[in-house]
Amino acid sequence: MQKETATSVFESLSSPVRLDVFRLLVRQGPEGMVAGEISAALDVPPTNLSFHLKGMTHATLLTVEQEGRYQRYRANLALMVELIGYLTEECCAGNPDLCVELPGKASCAPAATSVPAVSKKRSKTAVTA
Structure with missing residues (x-):
């Protein structure tokens, strides 16, 4: 598309x-x-x-x-379907195994266990420290 x-x-x-x-x-x-x-x-x-x-x-x-x-x-x-494909074709940097599937719907959100969340505040502190 x-x-x-x-x-x-x-x-x-x-x-x-x-x-x-x-x-x-x-x-x-x-x-x-x-x-x-x-x-x-x-x-x-x-x-x-x-x-x-x-x-x-x-x-x-x-x-x-x-x-x-x-x-x-x-x-x-x-x-x-083509639009959904266009929006998700680069999901998870081309690594679909990192995407999590939700009941009834596919989601491209990274699995909670695969990448730890880091708040913006902590990342700024880490950069400036």
């Missing part, structure tokens, strides 16, 4: 409404939802939602498919 693509995705998700829409559609998976269902689920007026859906589609966060007179929106799950 290019840095410009990641920036565009984050800019598009910086709106609370857009973030709610994306999370809702991620929960729906490949089935997606039609615009009216999204509007009702999030209690967002259709005209306001239309603006956000257009922006998110333009940023490739969503795909849209015409179904008769309705439009079905789906989260671009491949882009989401």
Whole structure:
């Protein structure tokens, strides 16, 4: 993933409404939802939602498919996975064995037993002493 693509995705998700829409559609998976269902689920007026859906589609966060007179929106799950990969590709300096896995979610936080924590105050004292 290019840095410009990641920036565009984050800019598009910086709106609370857009973030709610994306999370809702991620929960729906490949089935997606039609615009009216999204509007009702999030209690967002259709005209306001239309603006956000257009922006998110333009940023490739969503795909849209015409179904008769309705439009079905789906989260671009491949882009989401690619973005997560972009954010974590250099996790733990390229040593994935140093990363800890949490129940239900992967985390790139160093394992508590692998690297002792040092407070900033102590490190400044150690440097100046």
